[in-house]
Amino acid sequence: MNVIARPRAGEDFTGEYSVYEPHKVGLPPLGPYFRALWARRQFLYELARTNLRAQHYNTTFGQLWLILNPVMMAVVYFTLVYIIRDGGRGPVFLAHLMLSLFAFRLVSTAISRGAQSVVGGGKLLLNTAFPRLLLPLEAVLESFMTFLPTVAVYAVVHAVLGLPVGPDLLWIVPIIALMTIFGAGAAMFTATAQVYFRDLASFLRYFTRIWLYTSPILFYAEDVPAKLQTILYVNPMYPMLGSLNYAVIEGRTPPFPLLAASLAWALGALLAGAAYFISREREFAIRL
Amino acid sequence: MRSASENPAATVEGGGLPAATGCAVRVENLSVTYRTTVEKKPTLKKTLIRLGRRERIIREIKAVREVSFEVPRGAALGVVGVNGAGKSTLLRTMAGILPPTDGRIEVFGRVSTLLSLGVGFKSELTGQENVVLGGLAAGLSRAEMAAKYEEIADFAELGDFMDMPMRTYSSGMYGRLAFSVATSMDPDILLIDEALSTGDARFKEKSFAKMRELCGEARTIVLVSHGLRSIREICDEVIWMNEGRIAMRDDADAVIDAYKEYLQVGESEVSDEDV
Numbered sequence: 001m002n003v004i005a006r007p008r009a010g011e012d013f014t015g016e017y018s019v020y021e022p023h024k025v026g027l028p029p030l031g032p033y034f035r036a037l038w039a040r041r042q043f044l045y046e047l048a049r050t051n052l053r054a055q056h057y058n059t060t061f062g063q064l065w066l067i068l069n070p071v072m073m074a075v076v077y078f079t080l081v082y083i084i085r086d087g088g089r090g091p092v093f094l095a096h097l098m099l100s101l102f103a104f105r106l107v108s109t110a111i112s113r114g115a116q117s118v119v120g121g122g123k124l125l126l127n128t129a130f131p132r133l134l135l136p137l138e139a140v141l142e143s144f145m146t147f148l149p150t151v152a153v154y155a156v157v158h159a160v161l162g163l164p165v166g167p168d169l170l171w172i173v174p175i176i177a178l179m180t181i182f183g184a185g186a187a188m189f190t191a192t193a194q195v196y197f198r199d200l201a202s203f204l205r206y207f208t209r210i211w212l213y214t215s216p217i218l219f220y221a222e223d224v225p226a227k228l229q230t231i232l233y234v235n236p237m238y239p240m241l242g243s244l245n246y247a248v249i250e251g252r253t254p255p256f257p258l259l260a261a262s263l264a265w266a267l268g269a270l271l272a273g274a275a276y277f278i279s280r281e282r283e284f285a286i287r288l
Numbered sequence: 289m290r291s292a293s294e295n296p297a298a299t300v301e302g303g304g305l306p307a308a309t310g311c312a313v314r315v316e317n318l319s320v321t322y323r324t325t326v327e328k329k330p331t332l333k334k335t336l337i338r339l340g341r342r343e344r345i346i347r348e349i350k351a352v353r354e355v356s357f358e359v360p361r362g363a364a365l366g367v368v369g370v371n372g373a374g375k376s377t378l379l380r381t382m383a384g385i386l387p388p389t390d391g392r393i394e395v396f397g398r399v400s401t402l403l404s405l406g407v408g409f410k411s412e413l414t415g416q417e418n419v420v421l422g423g424l425a426a427g428l429s430r431a432e433m434a435a436k437y438e439e440i441a442d443f444a445e446l447g448d449f450m451d452m453p454m455r456t457y458s459s460g461m462y463g464r465l466a467f468s469v470a471t472s473m474d475p476d477i478l479l480i481d482e483a484l485s486t487g488d489a490r491f492k493e494k495s496f497a498k499m500r501e502l503c504g505e506a507r508t509i510v511l512v513s514h515g516l517r518s519i520r521e522i523c524d525e526v527i528w529m530n531e532g533r534i535a536m537r538d539d540a541d542a543v544i545d546a547y548k549e550y551l552q553v554g555e556s557e558v559s560d561e562d563v
Contacts (some may be wrong), residue, residue: 017478020384020393036427043424050417054410123409127401129384130425197332282387285380286322287330 026279042195100217102150113139114187132281164251171247188277236265312508318391320352351377353532362506398477411455444468455467
């Protein structure tokens with residue numbers, strides 16, 4: 001008799017045999033969930049690519065805009081700081097500002113695109129069973145892809161100003177990775193919250209502004225007076241942007257406390273964001 | 289979930305557990321209850337205002353209540369019922385999109401869904417891009433989708449529209465593309481919700497033929513429709529749902545006749561197509 005064992009039962013989304021039962025706890029079985037997520041990694045890349053193409057980033061002017069837009073923002077903020085500080089900032093500050101601003105935007109765009117990811121994927125959610133975590137992750141990939149050209153812009157400024165080039169520059173890779181992970185965790189959080197509160201995105205704009213102004217971007221961390229230091233310490237951007245500055249602008253190994261804090265923020269955000277998202281995602285089809 | 293994982297291996301054909309033989313979908317004592325807000329677009333602002341007034345607007349909707357049935361492999365099961373009877377919820381739960389509140393669903397085989405909204409979740413992307421993305425989300429690889437794409441495009445007969453943004457499509461074109469995608473996925477079980485009503489007469493004929501072909505290959509079809517003629521033509525057995533419960537289950541003619549009597553509509557063209 002031809003008896004073939006079926007694959008392990010569970011909600012693995014594509015399986016030959018699936019069982020759907022109420023979850024006693026908030027999270028579905030994570031093994032099959034992440035296997036199904038991994039099996040769909042091509043979806044991430046394909047959606048990010050087509051979305052960027054739909055925004056005309058495959059045309060010459062589109063790509064030019066990807067470079068022009070961050071440069072103009074940097075110019076705007078540099079002018080602002082130059083006037084406020086009575087011209088007291090030199091060209092190295094411009095490098096600091098550009099680097100920090102571009103890195104900040106990597107995280108903030110991940111968060112704002114992430115907020116729209118689930119609500120914007122309505123039809124797909126209502127028709128197809130798949131790990132919903134793909135949607136905020138795609139938003140993060142998209143913001144990472146638009147971040148990459150700004151690295152080239154910064155590299156030019158770095159070279160022109162003759163800032164240090166050495167092995168410590170390589171710290172940029174793990175630090176940007178941590179910032180992306182932090183952005184992913186935060187994007188999962190906003191993606192979920194946006195389902196329940198559709199006006200979140202408009203509040204988010206103001207929040208992002210305040211966050212930008214309280215992070216060491218338009219000023220150096222050392223400029224912050226002692227009585228306001230707490231603002232730095234509770235800001236996840238401080239250790240991440242601080243490390244980046246040490247490594248890239250000063251060409252030094254970032255101090256361990258900053259690296260450790262960055263790692264803690266990134267992993268904490270990822271775990272909390274993913275847990276919140278996955279425990280809620282089965283409700284999305286009802287709420288949309 | 290635990291009990292499911294501990295379930296011993298089932299068999300493909302014959303032998304092994306009797307439960308698995310010849311059964312494509314088993315629904316046991318299924319209830320689906322939503323707790324949802326009355327608002328279409330819930331916002332933080334409104335929530336805060338309501339908190340101030342101590343109002344609560346959470347509504348409980350019992351969409352499906354203690355429903356049990358089995359669909360044998362190769363069968364075509366129709367589901368009829370008035371709007372809001374729980375048909376679409378039942379189908380979405382069988383597809384794994386909505387979570388059951390109580391009870392259990394077992395699905396033996398790969399499921400492809402053609403639910404009322406069809407494909408095309410990003411209207412600014414082209415038909416082709418949407419088809420590929422939908423397939424990738426459903427778990428197929430890019431190579432598999434490339435292989436299927438020609439077949440899908442041919443069956444939908446949309447010509448150059450495949451390279452146009454989907455916002456330029458008519459609802460009939462949406463429906464055709466959705467049907468082509470769902471039936472091209474090599475499903476063991478095809479769940480269709482109200483998708484045939486949008487196509488023109490010729491495409492309808494073509495999709496009937498395709499569904500009969502799938503049934504012939506021992507694929508299983510569950511069809512939710514208000515088009516009673518579609519149900520009568522395709523389905524062997526029909527479930528009539530009313531207020532979340534199964535009101536009747538019998539062969540197609542018996543259920544449809546009873547259902548028509550309940551609706552108090554006679555044998556007319558209108559009742560056959562649009563009830």
